[in-house]
Amino acid sequence: MSRIGFKPIPVPDGVEVTIEPGNVHVKGPKGELNQIINREMEVSRDNGTLEVKRPSEKRKFQQLHGLTRTLIANMIDGVTQGFKKDLEIQGVGYRAALDGKTLVLSVGYSHPVRVEPEPGIQFSLESPTRLTVSGIDKQLVGEQAARIRRIRPPEPYKGKGIRYLGEHVRRKAGKAGKVGA
Numbered sequence: 001m002s003r004i005g006f007k008p009i010p011v012p013d014g015v016e017v018t019i020e021p022g023n024v025h026v027k028g029p030k031g032e033l034n035q036i037i038n039r040e041m042e043v044s045r046d047n048g049t050l051e052v053k054r055p056s057e058k059r060k061f062q063q064l065h066g067l068t069r070t071l072i073a074n075m076i077d078g079v080t081q082g083f084k085k086d087l088e089i090q091g092v093g094y095r096a097a098l099d100g101k102t103l104v105l106s107v108g109y110s111h112p113v114r115v116e117p118e119p120g121i122q123f124s125l126e127s128p129t130r131l132t133v134s135g136i137d138k139q140l141v142g143e144q145a146a147r148i149r150r151i152r153p154p155e156p157y158k159g160k161g162i163r164y165l166g167e168h169v170r171r172k173a174g175k176a177g178k179v180g181a
Contacts, residue, residue: 004066004069004070005052005054005062005065005066005068005069006065007069008046008049008050008051009049009050009051009052009069009072009073009076010048010049010076011045011048011049011050011076012076012080014028014029014080015027015028015029015076015079015080016028017045017050017076019043019044019045019050021039022036022037022038022039023035023036023037024037024043024072024075026072026075026076026078026079027079028076028078028079028080029079029080030078030079030080030081030082030136031078031079031120031136032079033075033078033079033136033137035071035072035075037068037071037072038064038068040055040061041053041054041055041061041064041065041068042054042055043068043072050072052065052068052069052072074138074139077138078135078136078137078138079136082134082135082136083134083135083136083137083138083141083142084132084133084134084135084141085132085133085134085141085142085144085145085164086130086131086132086164086165087130087131087132087133087145087148087149087162087163087164087165088129088130088131088162088163088164088165089105089107089128089129089130089131089161089162090129090154090159090160090161090163091107091108091158091160091161092160093106093108094106094107094108094129094152094160094161094162095128095129096125096128096129096131097125097128098123098124098125099114101116101117101122101123102114102115102116102117103115103117103123103131103148105148105151105152105162107151107152107161107162108152108160109152113151115147115148115151117144118135118140118143118144120135120136120137120140121133121134121135121140121141121144122134122135130165131148133145133148145164148162149162149163149164154167154169156169156170156171156172157171157172157174159171
């Protein structure tokens with residue numbers, strides 16, 4: 001049994017939470033987010049915290065309990081601190097550049113690949129081979145980072161490609177590493 005759903009969600013100062021049946025709206029210093037939730041899940045406010053309660057012990061509501069609590073907690077974290085994903089590019093001649101808000105990737109294709117940010121997403125470059133995807137919506141940040149990684153995923157022989165910062169890529173031995181009979 002998961003215990004995540006029973007944890008209260010602290011609401012920091014400067015964050016407004018509006019609770020309606022089937023909908024939670026969070027407004028904070030970095031922006032505002034809206035989340036549709038199951039109408040039967042009960043979200044209540046109590047002395048600067050939010051609590052999520054399930055209507056019964058049915059399996060469906062046990063599954064939704066932790067999910068609903070985590071979605072609301074991520075919304076509150078997003079409007080106060082924001083989320084970011086770091087990516088690194090490895091390979092000779094592989095690099096990234098910003099053209100306004102558009103990310104331009106040179107990753108071994110015959111043409112540069114242009115990536116437009118979703119609304120609410122920002123790209124920033126620390127170096128031509130390190131980029132950061134940031135925003136207030138955790139799901140959207142992760143999806144945008146995954147789409148960028150999908151343009152040229154790391155390959156197992158030389159390790160060239162786009163990967164998450166700190167991601168380990170299992171390497172394979174090439175032809176010379178094979179032992180013949």
